[in-house]
Amino acid sequence: MTETAPKADTTTRTAERALTLLSVVCEKGSVTLGEAAKAADLSASTALRLLRTLESTNFVRRDDDGSYRPGATVVQLGVLALSQESLVALCRDPMTRIVEQTGESAYLSVPAPGRQGLYIAIVEGTHSVRHANWVGRKFPVESSASGSALQGEVGDHGYCVVSDGVERDVTAIATPIRVGERIVGALSVVVPSYRITPQNIDSIGRLLLIETHSLYN
Incomplete structure (x- = not known):
């Protein structure tokens, strides 16, 4: 047991440092390597190694300018932490109002790993011909x-x-759901083309903007 303790301690310290870095990225929204290393009290080389690990698992993403932002996995876990049910509950009334005013099906989606999205809720349209349920389906x-x-x-x-x-033969209109500067989901209306x-593309788009803006404002 005494021989494995140092290795266990090292693993724990590595995990703590990685979580500290992840917290810095999430709190700041966008951070350079130098800023992240300073905030986490780490050397630049250690911070870079840990950020690369976090990037490989989609916990952070690196922009073209070299700055780091929260990745899709963090957003997904954040939604789960609040619970997807909470996000669905928050969007249920806006989605219902959208359907009442358009007659078309309204969807809520969230980011998924691998440059995909995931439909997590629907309020079905009232037309006899309406879109099939995509809840649980991923999309590029x-x-x-x-x-x-x-x-x-x-x-x-x-x-x-x-x-x-x-x-095919389906047109979708969508707007992002923003919390501050971050996009946590999207509301969309799906219509047979x-x-x-x-005219109704514009009216649906404006309605989506009103409803998504009301969620966190």
Whole structure:
């Protein structure tokens, strides 16, 4: 037992340092290597080694400018810590209002590892022809409205529109759910493409903006 204690102590210290670094990144939102090392009271080489480990497991992500931000795994764990049920409960009334005003199905999605998103809740539309339930389904962020919203790629209007993305003959409009500067989810409306017009795209987009803005403001 005495021979393994030093190794156990080293492992514990490494875990503590990694968690301290992760806490620094999460608290600051965006941090350079030097800032993270200083805040965690670590050498730059130690901080870099630990940040690379955290990056490889999606706990942090490294931007093109070299700064570090919370990764998808942290966001997912944060949602779970608050409980997905809490996020669903928070969004239930806004989603219901969206369906009441549009007649179309409304979805809530959250980030998932591997540049994917995950649908976690739906309020079904009232039309006889409406979209099938996607809850529990993952989707690529590159080819979907919700994926673009989860990445903050919404353009000047504040919402994004994708047709034939996750599924053919379907158009989706989505907006991000922000807590401060962070995106924790997305609300979207999914419409059979034959029923969509430029006018109702804009009205749905504006409605989504109103409802997502009301969540944490």
